[in-house]
Amino acid sequence: MSEIITVIAPVNIAVIKYWGKRDEDLILPLNDSVSATLDTNIMCAKTSVCARPEFKEDGIWLNGKKESFYSPRLQNCLREIKARAAAEKSVTEDFLQWKVHVCSENNFPTAAGLASSAAGYACLVTALAKLYKVKSDVSSIARLGSGSACRSVYGGFVRWHAGTNTDGSDSVATQIADQTHWPEMQALILVAGDTKKKTSSTVGMRIAVETSELLKHRIKYCVPQRTEEIIQAIKERDFSKFAEITMKDSNQFHAVCLDSYPPCVYMTDVSHLVSYVIHKYNEISGSIKVAYTFDAGPNACLYLLEKDVPQVISLIRHIFPSSNPDKFVTGLQSKEEALSPVFL
Numbered sequence: 558m559s560e561i562i563t564v565i566a567p568v569n570i571a572v573i574k575y576w577g578k579r580d581e582d583l584i585l586p587l588n589d590s591v592s593a594t595l596d597t598n599i600m601c602a603k604t605s606v607c608a609r610p611e612f613k614e615d616g617i618w619l620n621g622k623k624e625s626f627y628s629p630r631l632q633n634c635l636r637e638i639k640a641r642a643a644a645e646k647s648v649t650e651d652f653l654q655w656k657v658h659v660c661s662e663n664n665f666p667t668a669a670g671l672a673s674s675a676a677g678y679a680c681l682v683t684a685l686a687k688l689y690k691v692k693s694d695v696s697s698i699a700r701l702g703s704g705s706a707c708r709s710v711y712g713g714f715v716r717w718h719a720g721t722n723t724d725g726s727d728s729v730a731t732q733i734a735d736q737t738h739w740p741e742m743q744a745l746i747l748v749a750g751d752t753k754k755k756t757s758s759t760v761g762m763r764i765a766v767e768t769s770e771l772l773k774h775r776i777k778y779c780v781p782q783r784t785e786e787i788i789q790a791i792k793e794r795d796f797s798k799f800a801e802i803t804m805k806d807s808n809q810f811h812a813v814c815l816d817s818y819p820p821c822v823y824m825t826d827v828s829h830l831v832s833y834v835i836h837k838y839n840e841i842s843g844s845i846k847v848a849y850t851f852d853a854g855p856n857a858c859l860y861l862l863e864k865d866v867p868q869v870i871s872l873i874r875h876i877f878p879s880s881n882p883d884k885f886v887t888g889l890q891s892k893e894e895a896l897s898p899v900f901l
């Protein structure tokens with residue numbers, strides 16, 4: 558009988574967005590992306606796994622509800638972890654034959670554009686890797702669950718290299734800097750809506766790849782330079798450069814979504830109001846103090862420095878009087894801090 562392994566995995570929020578695949582099965586992206594992994598005490602995925610000889614079949618429970626294990630992405634992750642374990646001879650042949658049970662929960666809205674699949678698959682793959690005692694890097698296996706999940710395998714600032722190999726062996730995540738590198742960096746999540754998005758990221762990016770001219774331009778002429786520049790900004794702790802690139806990349810990603818045919822609209826009036834307010838605030842401050850970024854949903858992630866947190870909290874309270882901003886700021890992944898969303 559195996560022990561029960563439980564793992565908690567953090568969400569990551571991209572500052573250079575991944576949008577578009579060159580291989581749908583292996584989940585190989587068209588471009589490199591960069592993200593920060595947020596602290597997780599409250600906003601995270603939690604997964605328990607165990608393998609037993611008496612289990613008749615593989616099973617998975619998500620937020621308490623039994624789901625089918627026969628999703629290709631889930632199957633790919635389990636198959637690859639077992640293949641690694643076999644190659645590393647980390648467990649016995651018998652153990653590899655036993656069926657697994659997986660129990661997973663998110664403590665934030667699933668599929669509302671809050672990187673839930675990233676945390677979910679990072680968590681699942683890390684838990685399975687522990688169960689099967691796999692020692693090597695598992696970011697490329699997390700990638701098979703959901704592209705952005707490979708970045709949640711590491712803390713701090715992370716780059717997912719698109720890679721060039723057709724088998725995806727070089728499409729892996731690496732850490733740019735750990736969470737201690739820029740301790741003043743904070744993130745603030747503003748939840749503008751927690752309903753399931755109309756078009757999933759997977760479908761949205763497929764439509765973009767098939768129809769958007771802007772996406773081609775973005776991949777060729779914008780992302781490579783931006784990636785190098787933002788990595789430089791992170792290394793030099795240059796907040797204003799970091800923030801400018803973050804906002805420009807979020808805007809271009811949503812422009813690509815609108816340039817898709819049919820268009821994918823993820824931002825709402827509330828999201829646009831947040832973006833407007835941040836630009837006005839930066840303008841009045843005389844320098845860039847806050848950056849926004851929006852994933853495939855209406856919710857904002859604000860990046861800002863610790864010294865500016867009190868003023869930005871007052872601003873959010875003022876613009877959205879019914880929000881509860883008492884418990885909503887986080888640093889990058891570290892053990893002490895807690896993260897909880899603010900509802901606008």
Ligand code: DP6
Nearest residue numbers: 571574575703704705758759852853
């Ligand atoms: C907008 O990783 O959810 O959050 O690989 O199809 O599962 P799949 O997509 P997913 O896409 C995330 C897109 C994004 C940008 C990002 O996180 O880089």
